[in-house]
Amino acid sequence: MANLTLPQAEALITAALTRANTSESNARSVARALVMAEADGLKGHGLSRAPMYAAQAKVGKVDGNAVPVLTRLKPALIAIDAASGFAYPAIELAETVLPEMARSQGVASASIHRSHHCGAAGHPVERLAEAGLAAIMFVNTPSAIAPWGGSKAVFGTNPIAFACPLPGRAPLVIDLSLSKVARGNIMTAKQRGETIPEGWALDAAGRPTIDPDAALAGTMVPMGDAKGTALALMVEVLAAGLTGANFAADASSFLDAKGPPPGTGQLIVAFDPAAFGSDAVTRFGALAQSIEAQAGARLPGVRRLKLRAKAKTEGLAISDALIKEIEAI
Amino acid sequence: MANLTLPQAEALITAALTRANTSESNARSVARALVMAEADGLKGHGLSRAPMYAAQAKVGKVDGNAVPVLTRLKPALIAIDAASGFAYPAIELAETVLPEMARSQGVASASIHRSHHCGAAGHPVERLAEAGLAAIMFVNTPSAIAPWGGSKAVFGTNPIAFACPLPGRAPLVIDLSLSKVARGNIMTAKQRGETIPEGWALDAAGRPTIDPDAALAGTMVPMGDAKGTALALMVEVLAAGLTGANFAADASSFLDAKGPPPGTGQLIVAFDPAAFGSDAVTRFGALAQSIEAQAGARLPGVRRLKLRAKAKTEGLAISDALIKEIEAI
Numbered sequence: 001m002a003n004l005t006l007p008q009a010e011a012l013i014t015a016a017l018t019r020a021n022t023s024e025s026n027a028r029s030v031a032r033a034l035v036m037a038e039a040d041g042l043k044g045h046g047l048s049r050a051p052m053y054a055a056q057a058k059v060g061k062v063d064g065n066a067v068p069v070l071t072r073l074k075p076a077l078i079a080i081d082a083a084s085g086f087a088y089p090a091i092e093l094a095e096t097v098l099p100e101m102a103r104s105q106g107v108a109s110a111s112i113h114r115s116h117h118c119g120a121a122g123h124p125v126e127r128l129a130e131a132g133l134a135a136i137m138f139v140n141t142p143s144a145i146a147p148w149g150g151s152k153a154v155f156g157t158n159p160i161a162f163a164c165p166l167p168g169r170a171p172l173v174i175d176l177s178l179s180k181v182a183r184g185n186i187m188t189a190k191q192r193g194e195t196i197p198e199g200w201a202l203d204a205a206g207r208p209t210i211d212p213d214a215a216l217a218g219t220m221v222p223m224g225d226a227k228g229t230a231l232a233l234m235v236e237v238l239a240a241g242l243t244g245a246n247f248a249a250d251a252s253s254f255l256d257a258k259g260p261p262p263g264t265g266q267l268i269v270a271f272d273p274a275a276f277g278s279d280a281v282t283r284f285g286a287l288a289q290s291i292e293a294q295a296g297a298r299l300p301g302v303r304r305l306k307l308r309a310k311a312k313t314e315g316l317a318i319s320d321a322l323i324k325e326i327e328a329i
Numbered sequence: 330m331a332n333l334t335l336p337q338a339e340a341l342i343t344a345a346l347t348r349a350n351t352s353e354s355n356a357r358s359v360a361r362a363l364v365m366a367e368a369d370g371l372k373g374h375g376l377s378r379a380p381m382y383a384a385q386a387k388v389g390k391v392d393g394n395a396v397p398v399l400t401r402l403k404p405a406l407i408a409i410d411a412a413s414g415f416a417y418p419a420i421e422l423a424e425t426v427l428p429e430m431a432r433s434q435g436v437a438s439a440s441i442h443r444s445h446h447c448g449a450a451g452h453p454v455e456r457l458a459e460a461g462l463a464a465i466m467f468v469n470t471p472s473a474i475a476p477w478g479g480s481k482a483v484f485g486t487n488p489i490a491f492a493c494p495l496p497g498r499a500p501l502v503i504d505l506s507l508s509k510v511a512r513g514n515i516m517t518a519k520q521r522g523e524t525i526p527e528g529w530a531l532d533a534a535g536r537p538t539i540d541p542d543a544a545l546a547g548t549m550v551p552m553g554d555a556k557g558t559a560l561a562l563m564v565e566v567l568a569a570g571l572t573g574a575n576f577a578a579d580a581s582s583f584l585d586a587k588g589p590p591p592g593t594g595q596l597i598v599a600f601d602p603a604a605f606g607s608d609a610v611t612r613f614g615a616l617a618q619s620i621e622a623q624a625g626a627r628l629p630g631v632r633r634l635k636l637r638a639k640a641k642t643e644g645l646a647i648s649d650a651l652i653k654e655i656e657a658i
Contacts, residue, residue: 076405077435106406109436150626162563176556224553227505234491297479300559
């Protein structure tokens with residue numbers, strides 16, 4: 001186990017990706033995202049992704065040199081063509097214009113297609129909240145969840161992320177995939193050679209499984225059963241149907257270097273709280289306090305913030321095997 | 330048991346509410362909504378609500394003569410003050426302007442406050458989908474769900490409703506409360522003198538209960554546990570925090586005539602699929618077909634459409650007791 005500071009970890013990833021057909025600007029964007037996820041304790045979206053990304057960039061499944069293209073469709077709507085590159089630079093491009101658009105229009109939306117794995121979906125909305133907005137991001141991912149009553153996956157784990165500013169403190173951040181657990185957890189278990197708990201996933205025949213390989217070949221159990229499946233459908237319509245991205249069933253895996261680009265999508269909706277009323281952010285704070293006032297209750301995302309603060313001062317503990325794998329890129 | 334045609338049922342409700350301090354225009358709006366919910370098989374939001382509504386209108390907990398007021402806040406954002414009246418006329422007012430706003434801006438939002446029980450949340454978004462839009466409505470309701478790890482309810486059951494057009498057929502409609510089951514189901518069980526299944530609700534001390542009265546005095550179990558609770562928080566921020574409506578914990582009950590107006594809120598976000606791309610609705614249709622092609626799978630909302638069609642031809646079977654209660658208003 002080695003200990004890396006966050007800048008060291010970013011430099012490690014940036015250097016590795018630039019050796020794998022990726023522009024320095026894109027490599028830096030990816031590195032920031034992976035290191036932030038690792039710092040937040042979201043290991044499934046952290047440094048472990050780097051070797052997979054590099055393998056995809058080497059064969060062109062992700063275009064490491066892509067430059068995302070922004071088109072203004074309507075006063076409150078932009079489209080971003082991620083151009084089969086990494087999702088992170090495309091999302092960062094959306095973030096450069098959404099605050100101004102939301103402030104002038106009240107609400108604004110960014111439709112991102114030909115995109116890729118967006119990692120910790122809470123981070124872009126968190127940054128928008130730091131810019132004063134309330135924001136939701138709907139994300140589609142390669143197929144993972146079957147329709148209710150069916151057996152073949154047609155929805156991704158389809159995360160919904162939300163953030164809003166809180167007075168005098170870090171934003172409230174909600175980030176959840178609509179599978180009972182994030183697929184990244186199964187990836188992590190696989191990499192560690194561990195089994196997964198029952199109830200997370202079904203195998204390709206629809207039977208419960210604790211084997212991560214069988215789970216990755218099968219489907220994920222949705223959170224909240226039929227209701228969670230309905231939400232996955234909603235996200236599929238928004239993040240892929242509206243954006244023009246590939247539906248889950250047509251998207252290649254984020255996890256290997258086979259096939260064409262995944263071409264998934266993200267839809268961001270940003271609201272300017274100030275447009276709704278001068279006291280909106282104060283009200284968000286009052287709601288947060290009413291939760292934290294209860295014994296045993298806490299806001300979502302608080303654990304991540306603690307881990308992030310710890311990582312900033314103490315660095316990241318990364319396995320020697322993973323570092324070796326990244327250095328070998 | 331009596332059989333009423335839909336127009337007869339609407340006339341029954343309209344007449345009853347106009348006897349209870351409610352303008353004819355508002356009474357008609359409420360009647361349309363309750364009869365549509367009843368026709369869709371959503372009995373918890375159907376005719377059984379009429380006596381409760383009337384009792385509230387009589388004492389001014391809901392202002393039956395309220396006229397909702399629309400304010401244009403930004404090009405893509407309107408606020409509607411439901412003026413402590415029924416939610417239905419306020420939402421219908423939003424529907425009169427959202428399609429044009431979404432078409433010109435790409436996305437548009439309506440923020441509704443000082444509102445009330447909005448019944449079947451799928452209906453307004455379904456009508457927006459019939460007008461060609463994809464639409465989400467976030468709804469806050471009086472307190473029902475405790476924060477994860479806490480014991481006191483600070484979130485409502487907080488429905489999320491979504492609809493989008495499908496080519497050549499009725500829109501796709503998703504409508505789900507974030508409690509494991511809708512509170513209306515518990516109301517219905519109470520009115521029928523039945524117990525409720527385990528796992529639906531906790532009593533005021535946080536213990537599982539099958540007694541509908543204890544359940545109504547306690548909290549609802551969220552769908553998907555911690556994730557469902559996080560979604561309930563997101564909806565609370567959007568539908569109450571942003572709109573300026575009462576938070577769940579400050580909202581009086583929809584179910585009795587005690588206290589001040591509930592003052593809850595609704596936030597509608599409408600997208601113009603045509604602004605995203607000429608083939609968006611075709612894509613929605615392809616996704617729907619890929620679901621329906623699977624044995625055992627069906628689209629959400631299909632059962633409601635069947636029941637609605639049946640109700641249109643065969644009428645509604647309403648208990649004599651409920652008709653008597655409505656006629657006695």
